[in-house]
Every structure is written in structure tokens, then in C-alpha cells.
Amino acid sequence: MNIDFDLLLDQAKSASEKAYAPYSGYKVGAALLCSDGTVFTGCNVENASYSLTICAERNAVFQAVAAGQRDFLALAIYVDGEVLFPPCGACRQVLAEFNPNLHILYANRLGSILSDLDTLLPQAFTLSEI
Numbered sequence: 001m002n003i004d005f006d007l008l009l010d011q012a013k014s015a016s017e018k019a020y021a022p023y024s025g026y027k028v029g030a031a032l033l034c035s036d037g038t039v040f041t042g043c044n045v046e047n048a049s050y051s052l053t054i055c056a057e058r059n060a061v062f063q064a065v066a067a068g069q070r071d072f073l074a075l076a077i078y079v080d081g082e083v084l085f086p087p088c089g090a091c092r093q094v095l096a097e098f099n100p101n102l103h104i105l106y107a108n109r110l111g112s113i114l115s116d117l118d119t120l121l122p123q124a125f126t127l128s129e130i
């Protein structure tokens, strides 16, 4: 399947508009492409108890899994700002559970970087090789 990263990024941008980020000020959106072409989006949802905050990436993964999807091809992440964030460590680990080679595009207002999860999280924790 050809991956239309421009379209996926547009969907991540739209998702970022729904973010609830009164504390960090960083509105983040994620769009997760499944192998059947379905796209699930998520946004960050912050909380006054900071550790309860959920990132846009995990929000998208959990929505996809809840809908019965587990086969992911690519993820686009957009932060509405001028700082470029790759996915945090927690999100990398959650993504690696389903596809350790996931294509990941992360972007902000100024540009983007295309990478993959194997580069961002080499030797991810897994129970499958024990």
C-alpha cells in the first residue's frame, strides 16, 4: 500500500485542533493508518494531575484497538507550534507492541521528519523473545 503521508498529516493536523492542552500549550494530533486503509486519530488530553495526561499517539492507538484494529502501517504526528517532538518513550513502547517497524512522520508548523519506530526505539521491550 502506498502511504499518503500528506493526507495522513492533514488528518493529524485536524486532530490537533481538538486537543485539550491548557497546561503545556502544545496541541498535538496523531493519525494512525491501518493496513486496511482505515485511519484513527487522537489528540493529547491533559489533566491537572499531570501524570494522567494521555498523548495524541496513544489516544489514536487505543481508539484503533478498541475498534478491532491491530495492524498499523504508519503514524503522522502534528504539534501546533515551532518545536518538533518525536513520540515520547511511553508512546514508542505502545506503538512497538503492534509494529516495531512503523513508519512515523512527525511535524510542526515549520516542517517534518520521516522516520520509523525501529530507529526511534531500537531493541524495544518485548515478551515474545523470552
Ligand SMILES: [Zn+2]
Binding pocket: 055, 056, 057, 058, 087, 088, 089, 090, 091, 092
Ligand atoms: Zn507520548
